[in-house]
Amino acid sequence: MTITIVGVGLIGGSIAKDLRVSGFAAHIIGVDKDKQNASYALKLGIIDEIMELEKAIPLSDIIIISIPVKAGTKLLPFILDKISTNTVITDVGSTKKDICDAVRMHRNRKQFVAFHPIAGTENSGSKASLEGLFDGKVGIICEKELSDAKALKQIAKMFQTLKMNLLFMDSDSHDLHVAYVSHMPHVISYVLAETVLEVEKSTASIFNLAGSGFASTARLGKSPASMWVPIFEQNSKHISKALDVYIKNLKRFKTSIDKRDVAVMQKDIESANKIREVLDGIKTRSIRKIN
Amino acid sequence: MTITIVGVGLIGGSIAKDLRVSGFAAHIIGVDKDKQNASYALKLGIIDEIMELEKAIPLSDIIIISIPVKAGTKLLPFILDKISTNTVITDVGSTKKDICDAVRMHRNRKQFVAFHPIAGTENSGSKASLEGLFDGKVGIICEKELSDAKALKQIAKMFQTLKMNLLFMDSDSHDLHVAYVSHMPHVISYVLAETVLEVEKSTASIFNLAGSGFASTARLGKSPASMWVPIFEQNSKHISKALDVYIKNLKRFKTSIDKRDVAVMQKDIESANKIREVLDGIKTRSIRKIN
Structure with a gap:
């Protein structure tokens, strides 16, 4: 499976590490506007290649948005506009209402799964990424009724591969x-x-x-x-x-x-x-x- | 050297453990109004015997007050009244002005060294005591000019045995x-x-x-x-x-x-x-x- 991680920081990088170790991802594409951070992630083997987002979208089975929440909220509709029916997209932001509201009426909303992993440290960047960061932690899926069954199953499976325990909530709660x-x-x-x-x-x-x-x-x-x-x-x-x-x-x-x-x-x-x-x-x- | 610890809790118990390991204390007497806590400390070999305070005072080279600060402030003048010239007393309370003020004019003030180890955990009781708790931590001696050189030297040596770094301050600062x-x-x-x-x-x-x-x-x-x-x-x-x-x-x-x-x-x-x-x-x- 080819997975694109947009924002290879603490969370994105840690996800990449575990997806590789578990074998869930066969190929990991990193998208990052911070060139130095991306190079570091490539050098360390956290990602397999660095790519521009628009090129990565059609190659991806799963796209994970792992950038600051406001930027993620802006980026999501843009990606949803462009993805084929075979691609699923998720995010890992710490707020969920704004991002859910931003795509509530989008024609491809069902290909998005709103997610929040309760895990992290006070550090940042791909150099701060950790193997096993999500092991045993809680992951929250919001507005699951707006995602289709296939997308939901695939994202749930991915985060369960990281050994997370999943919970479902509405975004405002x-x-x-x-x-x-x-x-x-x-x-x-x-x-x-x-x-x-x-x-x-x-x-x-x-x-x-x-x-x-x-x-x-x-x-x-x-x-x-x-x-x-x-x-x-x-x-x-x-x-x-x-x-x-x-x-x-x-x-x-x-x-x-x-x-x-x-x-x-x-x-x-x-x-x-x-x-x-x-x-x-x-x-x-x-x-x-x-x- | 015989050392009496008044209050064999997290701090008192941890001091006892390190003083024993280092060989600084040949005999450790525990004074504790919580009988269960004292028995536990005795059973674990943190202290060598349990004794009433008045009996322990004349047997002690050093007395360490390690009880809540208000009780310690009350107890200190009582002990200073009774100690011989060969006994030195210290405390490990987190406030220093009240205890220093309480004995400022005491005839035996010079046998007391006001001390505060910057170490601890959120747990309590002798069962929570830890070996090496003070290793590399800071210990503060207040109003050192009111302690005599011999007392100061002995208490400094004791806490340095616990591998603490000592600092001197006035109690209000x-x-x-x-x-x-x-x-x-x-x-x-x-x-x-x-x-x-x-x-x-x-x-x-x-x-x-x-x-x-x-x-x-x-x-x-x-x-x-x-x-x-x-x-x-x-x-x-x-x-x-x-x-x-x-x-x-x-x-x-x-x-x-x-x-x-x-x-x-x-x-x-x-x-x-x-x-x-x-x-x-x-x-x-x-x-x-x-x-």
């Missing part, structure tokens, strides 16, 4: 939930990093006094703007609501610190501690039935 | 800086955990949709109230100011999301990204000169 568990944590981490850098004029104090707790909380602060600005833009509404709740809760917690109100702090922390069970669940990577 | 790089990140993480649990009535959605990014940002949300409430209480002033700056920055970031102001988001994220260098510095664990 997807965007709402990931606003809380992924997009908001990124905002929180960016602002933590920014605040500490702003206050600690000398980074030496941070080097010396910060421990693994800070490193853990500020890690997402390293994530690239090129990926995250378009996500914040597209999921603005849900992230904003999530941040309203967060800021309200943060102010309440701060008031209890101001007042040295031990009972309220105790209660809040004990509520937060229930996250232990959830985080242990993420480790075991099982899928749970949503009520 | 210590509390100010750790408010930003440790205490505030804990608040941020607690409130993230609480907010997500509050909104996602079914934890299944969190299990399914949260990835390693959420796990990283919410990890500190697992930390125990018994340790953190007293820290927030004692360092209320500095944490409150840090949270004011954080909330101001968070609101500004939220406004840029609301307005889909790509340029402002880009700028904020690029500022935050500078944390990469700092976090890589934490990994290499070198000490930097503070300007």
Whole structure:
């Protein structure tokens, strides 16, 4: 099977590595406007050749869009215009409503499967790609009723080859939930990093006094703007609501610190501690039935 | 050398393990009001015997207070009242001003060395203790001019045996800086955990949709109230100011999301990204000169 990956970055490159190892892809074409990144991917054998998108489209059984979400939303209708009936297309963006809306009425909509793998790191580029990144992780297919059975089966099979567990959701629910568990944590981490850098004029104090707790909380602060600005833009509404709740809760917690109100702090922390069970669940990577 | 550890939890137990392995301690006495935790530590050979504090004091060359900071602040003058001139005492609390203030005028102040190891995990109890937890980490000695040379030398040697890099600070500066790089990140993480649990009535959605990014940002949300409430209480002033700056920055970031102001988001994220260098510095664990 010939697979074209548009954007051979952390996610695109990691998909390519696993598709090759598993034998799912016989030939992998890389499309990337960053020439240096593409060359690196070619040199490392992540892709078999570099090609212009328009040339790659007719050669592909599957096309995977793996670029920032706003660019992906623009590119998808363009590709759908040109693909033959034998080609299936998917994307791996972290927002799903805008891209689904953009092609809802497209005559070839059924050849597209909207996908989001819950996997990644704070790094980027083909050099950051990892084998086994998707192993045991959750992958979400949105608006599955708008994809035809063949396309759905092929994309599901591909991501199951990467050992992902698949879930189905509508695109707005997807965007709402990931606003809380992924997009908001990124905002929180960016602002933590920014605040500490702003206050600690000398980074030496941070080097010396910060421990693994800070490193853990500020890690997402390293994530690239090129990926995250378009996500914040597209999921603005849900992230904003999530941040309203967060800021309200943060102010309440701060008031209890101001007042040295031990009972309220105790209660809040004990509520937060229930996250232990959830985080242990993420480790075991099982899928749970949503009520 | 006989060492008494008051509070054989994550930190006290980890110190005991390394002091034994290194040969620094010939005999380790455990004092712990949690009988089950103490029995566990004894059974595992983390300590050699369990004893009441008053009996342990005259037998000890070094006493290490490793209990929640408010309890430690109360206990320290009581121990200083009773120790002979041959005994040195230290503590490992995450706040330093209150404990230093509590004994500033004590006749035996010079036998105390105020200490804070920048090391830990979100877990607690002797069962969570780890060998090598302090290896390469920073340890801070506060108000060193109030400790006598012999006490200082002995405590420095002990923590260097644990392979820590030592730094010296006044207690108020210590509390100010750790408010930003440790205490505030804990608040941020607690409130993230609480907010997500509050909104996602079914934890299944969190299990399914949260990835390693959420796990990283919410990890500190697992930390125990018994340790953190007293820290927030004692360092209320500095944490409150840090949270004011954080909330101001968070609101500004939220406004840029609301307005889909790509340029402002880009700028904020690029500022935050500078944390990469700092976090890589934490990994290499070198000490930097503070300007």
